[in-house]
Amino acid sequence: MxxxxxxxxxxxxxxxxxxxxxxxxxxxxxxxxxxxxxxxxxxxxxxxxxxxxxxxxxQMNLNEWFEEWFTDVKAHKVKETSISPMRNNFKRTFGFYIGTMKIKNIRPMDVQQAINAMEKDGMSNSAMREALGRLRECMEFAVGSQLIPTNPCLIVEVPWTYKKSKEEIALTQEEQNALLDEVEDSWYKEMFYFMCLTGVRVGELGGLKWSDIDFEKKVICINRSLSCSYCNGVKREILVSPKTVNSIRQVPFLGEMEEILESQREKQIKLKKELGARWRSGDEFDDLVFTTGMGSPCSRYIVQKEIKKAVKRMREQEAVAAVQEKREPRVVRDFHPHTLRHTFATRCFENKMEPKVVQALLGHSSISITLNIYTHVLDKKMDEELQKFGSAKTQEREAYAGLDVKKVKITALSHC
The missing domain is CATH 3.30.160 (Double Stranded RNA Binding Domain)
Incomplete structure (x- = not known):
């Protein structure tokens, strides 16, 4: 057959x-x-x-293609806690302005007009930059899948190219002292001291456990972070790995660190005993070093709220003092939790610590990030350093001061 x-x-x-x-x-x-x-x-x-x-x-529009690309290609490569913020960033940027356009019809001018509209609506450069970077990835994959001939994001003009990035402020030593004086009687006193002595990120602060602190070796192990986000309107707090591989680090006790930690532990044990069953700490959040007065984790929201309260009190006190002393009130600046991280780095550089050491303490992924802070410190000291130069004529006098004029003439003639 x-x-x-x-x-x-x-x-x-x-x-x-x-x-x-x-x-x-x-x-x-x-x-x-x-x-x-x-x-x-x-x-x-x-x-x-x-x-x-x-x-x-x-037929596929940009919103449909982005969701397919993000789900199948991008989502599994990023942290679970980053998925929702990334989706939301796209939805309120390009998803809002050109999301209903078919991907085959999107041209560079459409992307450009979307960016222009975002800028006009007051969207931050960081949000636009993040959205454009992700759109470029998404559309490049569409090119590789033969859905479109070229990537429409490659030749657009962006508004942040010629704008100087906003300088991250740091508290002066005087401002730092004023803050610590203000929180002296606060439940959060030790928390603020800890931030000033370590420069930890606010998420790392919230995720720190007592088991991470070695009192014998006098080091603090940073190996997790508190993530707080909202998914479908529901608040979600979880402990996750730190921002980058470099973020996993050991920070030595500096200054009055041991005293501060002992004070925090004693205060926390006492309050736990007083509150009993009302102390709010689940299994995952048991053993946290810094909590609210009821045992909840110290999220970014909590830290920011306490900073605002402290700034408000300092402004009120300054206003009263200015009236009593018959002068204009001094400015008490607003700042946010990350400012204290930048402040710690600034103190390190002011005390002439090596940049590589500061990078290790802060857990920066790149030395360039650390050096950028160093540049800010140098800028502030520029005028002071320039005064050391003097003038050319003054230097000329100093150069000849004390020399034997006859010897100078003989030396000069011997070379003729």
Missing amino acids: AKVKLPRGIRENKGTYEARAMVNGVKICLYNSDLNQLKEEFEQAKQQARNNLDYKRT
């Missing part, structure tokens, strides 16, 4: 037929003992794959 010639892509394997193909990047793999039925299913599968790409080429 003559062997039946099988169609392309179909082969026989131990009494069963197998069909394999790759159509428009879609893998097809089917099995059936009935050859005719397999042929029919195989053709249907190939046609479906063709139609799928044709639909994407002709």
Whole structure:
């Protein structure tokens, strides 16, 4: 009996037929003992794959394509806590302005007009920059999938190119002292001292446990972070790994650190005993070093709220003092939790610590980030350092002061 010639892509394997193909990047793999039925299913599968790409080429809009790309390509490469913020960033930027456009119709001018509209609406440069970077990735994948011929994001003009980035402020030593004086009687006194003595990120502060502190070696191990986000309107607090690999580090006790930590531990143990069952700490958040007065984790919101309260009290006190002393009130600046991290770095540089040491203490992923802070410190000291130069004429007098004029003339003649 003559062997039946099988169609392309179909082969026989131990009494069963197998069909394999790759159509428009879609893998097809089917099995059936009935050859005719397999042929029919195989053709249907190939046609479906063709139609799928044709639909994407002709009908899919940007919002649909972004969601497919983000789900299948991007989401598994980022932290779980970053997925929702990334989606939200796209939705309120390009998703809002050009999301309903078909991807085949999007041109560089459409992207440019969306950026212009964002700038006009007062959106921050950081939000626009993040959104454009992600859109470029998304559209580059569309090019690779043969859905569009070119990436429309590559030739747009961005508003942040010629704008100087906003300088991160740091508290002066006087301002830092004033803050610590103000929180002297606060439940959060030790927390503020800790931030000034370590420069930890506010998430790292919230995720620190007593088991991370080695009182014998006098080091603090930073190996987790508190993440606080909202998913579908529900608040979600979880402990996650730090921002980068470099963020996992050991910070030595500096200044009055041991005294501060002992004070925090004693105060916390006493309050826990007083509150009993009312102390709010689940299994995951048990053993946290810094908590609210009821045992909840110290999130960014809590730290920011306490800073605002302290600033408000300092302004009120300054206003009263100015009236009593018959002078203009001094400015008490607003600042946020990250300012205390920048302040710690500034104190390090003011005390002439090496940049690589400061990088290790802060857990920066790149020395350039650390040196950027160092540049700010140098800028502030520029006038002071320039005064050391003097003038050319003064230096000339000093250079000849005390020299034997006869010897100078003899030396000069000997070279003639």
